Amino acid sequence: MSNRQRILDEALLLMNEQGAQAIGTKQITDATGISPGNLYYHFKNKEEIVRSLFATLDLEFRESLIDELDPPISPARFASFYLDSLNIAWKHRYFFGGLLHLLRKDAVLAARYRDMQNWALGNLENIARQVVRDGNMAKPRGNNGYHSLALNTWLIWCNWIRHVQVSAPDHGIDRGGVKAGVAQIFDVMSPYLKPEYDKQARKILILG
Amino acid sequence: MSNRQRILDEALLLMNEQGAQAIGTKQITDATGISPGNLYYHFKNKEEIVRSLFATLDLEFRESLIDELDPPISPARFASFYLDSLNIAWKHRYFFGGLLHLLRKDAVLAARYRDMQNWALGNLENIARQVVRDGNMAKPRGNNGYHSLALNTWLIWCNWIRHVQVSAPDHGIDRGGVKAGVAQIFDVMSPYLKPEYDKQARKILILG
DNA sequence: AATTTATTAGAGTATTTGCTCTATTTTGGG
DNA sequence: CCCAAAATAGAGCAAATACTCTAATAAATT
Numbered sequence: 001m002s003n004r005q006r007i008l009d010e011a012l013l014l015m016n017e018q019g020a021q022a023i024g025t026k027q028i029t030d031a032t033g034i035s036p037g038n039l040y041y042h043f044k045n046k047e048e049i050v051r052s053l054f055a056t057l058d059l060e061f062r063e064s065l066i067d068e069l070d071p072p073i074s075p076a077r078f079a080s081f082y083l084d085s086l087n088i089a090w091k092h093r094y095f096f097g098g099l100l101h102l103l104r105k106d107a108v109l110a111a112r113y114r115d116m117q118n119w120a121l122g123n124l125e126n127i128a129r130q131v132v133r134d135g136n137m138a139k140p141r142g143n144n145g146y147h148s149l150a151l152n153t154w155l156i157w158c159n160w161i162r163h164v165q166v167s168a169p170d171h172g173i174d175r176g177g178v179k180a181g182v183a184q185i186f187d188v189m190s191p192y193l194k195p196e197y198d199k200q201a202r203k204i205l206i207l208g
Numbered sequence: 209m210s211n212r213q214r215i216l217d218e219a220l221l222l223m224n225e226q227g228a229q230a231i232g233t234k235q236i237t238d239a240t241g242i243s244p245g246n247l248y249y250h251f252k253n254k255e256e257i258v259r260s261l262f263a264t265l266d267l268e269f270r271e272s273l274i275d276e277l278d279p280p281i282s283p284a285r286f287a288s289f290y291l292d293s294l295n296i297a298w299k300h301r302y303f304f305g306g307l308l309h310l311l312r313k314d315a316v317l318a319a320r321y322r323d324m325q326n327w328a329l330g331n332l333e334n335i336a337r338q339v340v341r342d343g344n345m346a347k348p349r350g351n352n353g354y355h356s357l358a359l360n361t362w363l364i365w366c367n368w369i370r371h372v373q374v375s376a377p378d379h380g381i382d383r384g385g386v387k388a389g390v391a392q393i394f395d396v397m398s399p400y401l402k403p404e405y406d407k408q409a410r411k412i413l414i415l416g
Numbered sequence: 417a418a419t420t421t422a423t424t425a426g427a428g429t430a431t432t433t434g435c436t437c438t439a440t441t442t443t444g445g446g
Numbered sequence: 447c448c449c450a451a452a453a454t455a456g457a458g459c460a461a462a463t464a465c466t467c468t469a470a471t472a473a474a475t476t
Contacts, residue, residue, distance in 0.1 A: 003423080019309050021229055024463055035425045040465065042423090100305040101227050103374050114375065141398055148395040152360070155392075159367040166311050167322065184363075187356040190349055191399035211453080232433055243455045248435065250453090422473070432463075442453065 004042040006032050008056075011049050015094035020050065021101055047106050054109060057092040058116050064088055065123050072134035073127065075200030081127060082182045083204060085157060090178050093161045117154070124150035128189075136197040137189075152188045156181060179205045212250040214240050216264075219257050223302035228258065229309055255314050262317060265300040266324050272296055273331050280342035281335065283408030289335060290390045291412060293365060298386050301369045325362070332358035336397075344405040345397075360396045364389060387413045 001009075010032045014023045025046055029036050043049050064084040069077065089096060103110035125146045131137040140149045160181035164173045183205055190198055209217075218240045222231045233254055237244050251257050272292040277285065297304060311318035333354045339345040348357045368389035373379045391413055398406055 019312060021309055022312075025465080026463070036465075037426065037467085038424045046464070097308040100370055100373060100379070101229055101309070104227060104230075104379055107377075110374070110377070110379075114377075117375065142395070145395075148392065151392065152364075152396060155364060155367055155371060156360075159363055159371075162308055163363060163367075165308055166318070167325065169315075169318070169322075171308070171312055171318075184356065184359065187350070187353075188360060188396060233435075234433070244435075245437085245456065246454045254434070418476080420473105420475075422471100424471070425469085427467090427469105429466075430464095433461085434459105436459080437457090438455105439457105440453105440455075443451085445450095446448085 003032075003034055003038060007034060007039055007042060007049065008052060012053055012092070012094065015053075015098075016092075020094045020098040047109075050102060050106070051109055051112075053092070054095065054112065057088065057095060058112065060088045060091075061085060061116065062119065065120065065127075067127070067130075071130055072136070073130055075136075075197050076204060078127070078131060078197075079182070079186075079201040079204040082153075082157075082185050083179070086160065086178050086181050086185075089157060089161050090173065090175075093165070093173070096158050097162050097165065099158075120154055120157075121147070121150050124153050131193075131197075136194050138192045138194075140192050149189065149192075153185050156185050156188070160184065211240075211242055211246060215242060215247055215250060215257065216260060220261055220300070220302070223261075223306075224300075228302045228306040255317075258310060258314070259317055259320075261300070262303065262320065265296065265303060266320065268296045268299075269293060269324065270327065273328065273335075275335070275338075279338055280344070281338055283344075283405050284412060286335070286339060286405075287390070287394075287409040287412040290361075290365075290393050291387070294368065294386050294389050294393075297365060297369050298381065298383075301373070301381070304366050305370050305373065307366075328362055328365075329355070329358050332361050339401075339405075344402050346400045346402075348400050357397065357400075361393050364393050364396070368392065 007028060011023065011028050014027055014031060025036055025039055028034075028049075029039055043052070065081055067073065067077070067081075095102065099113075103113055128137065128140070128146055128149055132139055140146055142148065161173060161177075164177040164181070165171045183202070186193075186198065186202060186205075193201070215236060219231065219236050222235055222239060233244055233247055236242075236257075237247055251260070273289055275281065275285070275289075303310065307321075311321055336345065336348070336354055336357055340347055348354055350356065369381060369385075372381045372385040372389070391410070394401075394406065394410060394413075401409070
């Protein structure tokens with residue numbers, strides 16, 4: 001594996017453990033055994049390391065929400081949208097933990113994040129619209145019902161991991177915490193979902 | 209006003225503007241014109257300044273959710289729970305912006321935050337139970353329906369301001385953003401609220 | 417083989433940060 | 447008015463941080 005990749009892997013590991021702001025180039029070079037000069041050969045600065053890590057998060061997240069199948073959306077597929085994407089949020093939890101600080105320091109990153117957010121809100125809305133078209137969900141209330149539902153899903157998606165972390169004395173999280181987050185998302189949608197569809201979708205949270 | 213209070217006021221102001229991790233004792237002493245020695249006379253360390261600020265947040269938040277009136281809970285009172293508490297979250301937005309980092313660095317603060325969170329979850333649940341008893345709300349679904357509803361309210365409460373900040377290019381927020389957060393909380397509860405009660409409660413978001 | 421290009425090492429630097437120390441001034445009770 | 451306690455000032459320090467510079471080595475290309 002290249003030293004460049006080693007830097008990225010170690011940075012992700014350390015930042016997830018201790019938070020992005022607690023990790024400097026020093027910690028990364030110490031942990032990898034790579035010299036600072038070498039690190040700065042591969043990355044212009046620390047900002048670029050974070051941008052590179054975010055690019056991976058962005059890519060993985062978008063992939064997790066893309067539906068290449070024909071409608072209707074099966075309950076299992078529906079559930080896997082949220083489970084897959086939340087697992088990605090868990091993998092990159094350093095990012096949401098330090099979100100505001102990271103975006104304040106780097107306007108380019110902030111713009112990219114807002115792009116991702118807008119894309120996500122649109123896509124989450126589309127998923128809901130399709131499930132309604134499939135006849136498995138009642139139309140959410142109000143004139144911006146779809147938007148509000150998508151926004152709530154998004155809010156839980158990008159804040160759930162941090163919530164679990166601050167709720168545990170050691171700031172840790174296990175995979176069970178991720179599933180609880182999906183359940184929390186379902187609880188927002190439950191009032192609109194057909195009971196049988198809801199039940200089928202939740203099966204993914206019980207099994208493997 | 210005492211120098212001690214001046215330090216607290218300026219710290220809150222600066223941290224809200226630039227984030228808790230961006231503000232050091234230097235910035236506070238520069239902005240207030242108070243010497244570092246004097247600052248450290250009033251506070252043992254920076255940690256104590258943050259703890260002191262949190263104590264205020266904790267107090268104000270708890271007061272905003274206490275109901276000293278007799279049931280039933282009026283729609284206006286119901287709405288003001290969320291509007292008042294969210295205004296407090298706005299006032300102390302530095303805290304939620306840097307939440308994970310702050311709690312990781314200070315275990316005592318972390319414990320106090322979890323206390324507040326547990327109290328809040330219990331209280332939000334009690335409010336919902338009372339509105340159901342008053343006949344203005346349907347019992348939320350599932351065996352832990354109340355808990356899930358309270359948790360969603362809590363999640364929006366402590367993450368809404370940050371969401372608005374990262375969504376705006378300048379990371380700012382105005383009072384309208386606060387009201388949108390209350391509307392978002394209502395959207396979670398709407399499916400259970402009596403339509404007329406819901407409508408009355410939302411009036412507070414249009415007026416004043 | 418020659419030479420350019422990519423990669424690595426590590427000492428070094430300028431700046432910042434949280435905090436201490438000593439010294440001086442202000443204040444309030446007897 | 448006295449004096450101890452509270453409050454304030456500001457020089458200074460040890461550690462950390464992001465990053466640069468120079469020089470050496472490995473890989474690729476001709």
